[in-house]
Amino acid sequence: MAFRAAVITFPGSNCDRDMATGLEAVSGQPAIRVWHGDADLPSGLDLIALPGGFSYGDYLRSGAMAATSPVMRAVIAAAERGVPVLGVCNGFQVLTEARLLPGALLRNAGQRFVCRTVALTVENASSPFTAGYAAGETIRIPVAHHDGNYYADAETLDMLEGEGRVAFRYAESCNGSARDIAGVLSANGRVLGMMPHPERAIEPAAHASLGGADGRRLFESVLASFATA
Amino acid sequence: MQVRVLVRLKPGVLDPQGRAVHHALEGMGFEGVADVRVGRLLELDLADGTDEAIIRQMCEKLLANTVIERFTIEGVN
Numbered sequence A: 001m002a003f004r005a006a007v008i009t010f011p012g013s014n015c016d017r018d019m020a021t022g023l024e025a026v027s028g029q030p031a032i033r034v035w036h037g038d039a040d041l042p043s044g045l046d047l048i049a050l051p052g053g054f055s056y057g058d059y060l061r062s063g064a065m066a067a068t069s070p071v072m073r074a075v076i077a078a079a080e081r082g083v084p085v086l087g088v089c090n091g092f093q094v095l096t097e098a099r100l101l102p103g104a105l106l107r108n109a110g111q112r113f114v115c116r117t118v119a120l121t122v123e124n125a126s127s128p129f130t131a132g133y134a135a136g137e138t139i140r141i142p143v144a145h146h147d148g149n150y151y152a153d154a155e156t157l158d159m160l161e162g163e164g165r166v167a168f169r170y171a172e173s174c175n176g177s178a179r180d181i182a183g184v185l186s187a188n189g190r191v192l193g194m195m196p197h198p199e200r201a202i203e204p205a206a207h208a209s210l211g212g213a214d215g216r217r218l219f220e221s222v223l224a225s226f227a228t229a
Numbered sequence B: 001m002q003v004r005v006l007v008r009l010k011p012g013v014l015d016p017q018g019r020a021v022h023h024a025l026e027g028m029g030f031e032g033v034a035d036v037r038v039g040r041l042l043e044l045d046l047a048d049g050t051d052e053a054i055i056r057q058m059c060e061k062l063l064a065n066t067v068i069e070r071f072t073i074e075g076v077n
Helices: A016-027 A070-080 A090-097 A154-162 A216-228 B016-027 B052-063
Strands: A005-009 A032-035 A047-050 A085-088 A104-106 A114-122 A138-145 A149-151 A166-170 A181-185 A191-194 B002-009 B040-045 B069-075
Touching: A005 A016, A016 A047, A016 A216, A047 A070, A047 A090, A070 A085, A085 A090, A090 A104, A090 A191, A114 A181, A149 A181, A154 A181, A166 A191, B002 B052, B040 B052, B052 B069
Parallel strands: A005 A032, A005 A047, A047 A085, A085 A191
Antiparallel strands: A104 A149, A114 A138, A114 A166, A166 A181, A181 A191, B002 B040, B002 B069
8 A cells, every 4th residue: 555645735835845855855755735625535545735825924923824724524524433634833723723632833932934944852752753862862953933832821831742743843942832832732642733844854865954854754654653553 | 883893912921012112102291190001902893793603713713812812892782
């Protein structure tokens, strides 16, 4: 059985091609491209990826309009069946607006768009997305966002930490996120939202500023969990 | 019927936009500004007699994100 991954494109998505290219580079299989207006997803998916960008122009709140689009009803249903769902950057914002993940992404505390490669600490190395990393490992992944300041109330933050649902943390403060949280997992560990862009760190670059390859293992982890499923 | 929905960040949620406006006012020389919070006003033109419970659903499902925001509904006429 070939690995089947779908990449959703919303109006205003701009990292969908990077996501598809990254998935294809790691899996050797073409990523299936799905438009936001599609009410149904292709059958038998092994991964659904929500890419970065500015869906619907970030109208109302980042991710709010996309969360109501027809395809998201199908994504929510698939997530409930246990299909792994990865949301990166705007995709993370969509997942919180769709209530597939707790919390919300506020405007960066410094008010500025942050675009650079940051160090992350891997907090959970046992999910389908992170099993290829070692817990406590430091990796370098690019960020590029204006609304990446993760917020949840103290009770929710304690719950996330207590259940091992913080996947990644910024090694140093990046955008004001509560407890420096960069990525969170759903209760069953099969939905991951993260602000940093693993799809921009897929191959060793000629220059260190061009991403690096630390994101590759995230996709390899998903592939490995598919192979053993 | 016209309805106004006022959406505001909950108390305690950091408002970088409000803080920037606050600093700008101080920079312009206005004194005595203790705090500024930026919210959002939505004006809805609804069918007469729309139930307030329906308007609340609109707010909770889309117009406000109740994780970070609170809302008030105000009838205009």
